[in-house]
Amino acid sequence: MSDDLQANYSKAYSNKSGYGKRPALVLIDFAQAYFDPDNVLYAGVDDALASALRVREAAHAAGVPVILTEVTYQKGLGGKDGGRFFEKALPLKAFMEGERSGGFVEGLVPREDELIVTKQYPSAFFGTSLASTLTAAGHDSVILTGLTTSGCVRASCVDSMSHGFKTIVVAEACGDRHAGPHDANLFDMNAKYADVVSEAEILAYLASLNDTGAAA
Template sequence: MSDDLLENYKRAYNTRVGFGKKPALILIDFCLGYFDPSCDLYGGDPIEASLKSALRVREAARAAGVPVFLTNVVYHPGGVDGGRFFEKAAPLRYFVKGHPMSAWGPGLEPFEDEIVVSKQYPSAFFGTSLASTLTAMGVDSVLLTGLTTSGCVRASCVDAMSHGFKTAVIAEACGDRHSAPHEANLFDMNAKYADVVSEDETIAFLNGLKG
């Protein structure tokens, strides 16, 4: 993208929404397959760095009393409940219930007070009770982390905004297997659907909610 076009884009899409008053943190699909070199989902150092960032944000969120949600993908044997998504995306076979690659990533075992949302499609909201649960809890905004930036994070971002939640995507706490789709999707989400924020500013915001 040329400098002139980039400046034009920024003029058209440069609105900042800000954090909400009652956020929830969502950790999207940090499954073991992305961290295991034997798996074709493996993402290497960028993926590992995103989980470490998400865990730091999670610690701050818990200390601030912010509700934490984790999503995973779970299919019936054969993937019959995955429809066209399962048909199209071959790596989804790792998410058939009980497959070892569908386990939580390193250090991400859910706490008892955290809510696990199991899904079959990219968005954490599609076909799940997530939006209703957040609304019932009085949540007005979501902080998104997870894998992958170009896939389930983006889909969840668009749906979060569409459901009326102020949406922040934490850049360092999201990951993809290549920098190009990661950066392109952060750029586009920040332009149209959410604020893309840093880990540091998110933790500072969460620390300000304490007490």
């Protein structure tokens, strides 16, 4: 990005929302499909997974709840439960119930104390109980990681903000199949909907919660 363009955006979009008092961490759609070179959804996002796993461990250490999302379409319905999204995005057949490609990638094994949210649309909030669950538990902020930056992460970011949560996106813990959409969407989310931070920043923040017990 040119210095002139950055300066232009900074005039209007340089504000920071900051962190809340009771965050929750969401790992969006780390499915096997994105890591299988033989799958049309392959994105080569191993670095994003490694970053998200480090953030996940830090969240658990700080007592911050962890939510995992997955996409699943009921077998036998032919994608009807995915509506226009399934109709438009043909690769979503990888997430049909029972397909290995739709399962969590190796290295991401859900823990008993982690909430799993099953969704059929891009956002982790749309058509799910996530917002109600977080609100009922008194959470005021959401930390987002996941796949893909330009798709489900962005959709979840917009909905998180729209539901009233301070929203933080961890740049290195998100991934896409191409750097262009990844970088452009991180830039746009940071401008309008969330604070985009580095892995180092979020790890320091979570460590501070661990020190103070603020996440309890």
